[in-house]
Amino acid sequence: MDSNSIVSIVSKFSKAWGQMLGSVDVAIDLGTAVTRIGIVGKGIVLKEPTFIGLNTKTNEYIFFGEEAKQIYGKTPNFIKIVKPVENSILSDFDACVALIDAFTKRAVFPYYAHNRLIRTGLNAYVSIPSSATEVQQKATAEAVKRVGYVRAMLIQKPFLAAMGAGFNIFGQTPIFVVDIGAGSVEIAVIIMGGIVASRTLILGGDNLDRHIANYIHLKYGIITGELTVEGLKPSLLNYENHDASATIRGKSLENGLPKSVKITSSDIREAISPAINQLIDGIKEVIETLPPEIVDGVFRTGAVLTGGLGTCPGLDHFISSEVKIPIIASQSSENATMQGLLTLATQKDVLPRILV
Structure with a gap:
């Protein structure tokens, strides 16, 4: 029996013993x-x-x-x-x-x-x-x-988001990660196992839901439940100029009775535009704080989008056009962390x- 076989047997035994x-x-x-x-x-x-x-x-x-x-x-x-x-x-x-x-x-x-x-x-x-x-x-x-x-x-x-997206966080190449969760947005540049610049924004999915609810309240005069609003993003939110629509039911502000309205993708984009603009400003501010050599690396490698909103069609290209650096959505966006x-x-x- 060679040494490699012995090492393999010992490794398997140690793993089994650890579980026991x-x-x-x-x-x-x-x-x-x-x-x-x-x-x-x-x-x-x-x-x-x-x-x-x-x-x-x-x-x-x-x-x-x-x-x-x-x-x-x-x-x-x-x-x-x-x-x-x-x-x-x-x-x-x-x-x-x-x-x-x-x-x-x-x-x-x-x-x-x-x-x-x-x-x-x-x-x-x-x-x-x-x-x-x-x-x-x-x-x-x-x-x-x-x-x-x-x-x-x-x-x-x-x-975690960078590692889950497939990057080596301990390498010498800067990694620019934008993780958009339900509660917050984490914007960070990582190199050699350290964060050189970062910013946290309270602009997650829950915040976007509140923007949408307020928009529907003002434009259509109905009060909607949180779960109703949350369900609109997966089906309607996109930045690929594809205009879908969905009918929702809420409580009328006029008489308190049930009222149905049709919501479109354009409505959703307009509703969350202030929050998305704030996200773009946050990304720009992080870039501005970077040392020149790291800025050069970021412009060459770009940024990765993770989190639940990272699955939104076209969002990566929309943000990229605004901040002038390449941005791609991680293939495992939702489960990256x-x-x-x-x-x-x-x-x-x-x-x-x-x-x-």
Whole structure:
């Protein structure tokens, strides 16, 4: 038996022994709109809305994820639907702990149900906004540990988005990443495992929904629900001059009765134009702060668009025409942060360089 075969056998034995002892690496992306959980070596095992339902009579959390989102705005007074993450930051600590606990039991434990020691061997790799304060970072780590994770390792989102989009964040070529999530936009330039310039804007998908709701309110005179407005973006929002339409129903401002109106892609683009212009200004401001040599590299390599809004047809070309640098949308735009977590969790040699 040659040395390579021995090394291979030892590696497989070590991996199996580690699983027997309950050491499991779990990736957690606590998004404002969607929470994703992945297991290193298995991939993404859960993708659920970041919603939770509280029975205020019994003080118990009884609805989690999709089931909580579906009844948002439709519940009796004693059922409170909570969004425990706002603008990418924990806003309700207890609700967040309950949500992580429910999702961990649902998504992680079934893979290791035979292992009674799993509770003592869970390691969490958690995404965190680059703008998070020390208090917010500690709150996120504590929420994860309360569930039973032994360690909670925090990694800033720009690193994860770039890594998930297929870039080497430890190389000498600058990486310009624009990550548009539901709660915030992370704009950053990364080189050799460090962020040389960055900016966080509260301009995520939820903010765009509010712009759309206000626009419909003023132009068509109806009040719409949050979930109704949220559903318009995937079907109508595009920057390819393709004008689609959809009919929605809301509450008339005139008499309070139901009223239906037709919304077009042009309406959606017009509604969010102030926010998109602010995003473009933010990208320009980050470019202006860069050293000359890095600016040259950015103009040659361009920027990558990630996050939920990165899937919007034509948005990358529209922004590119405004900021005058190449911009492409990542092929794994929606899951870029989670893919980055799963990748970096396996690179134990370089991981300490970017941990918060």
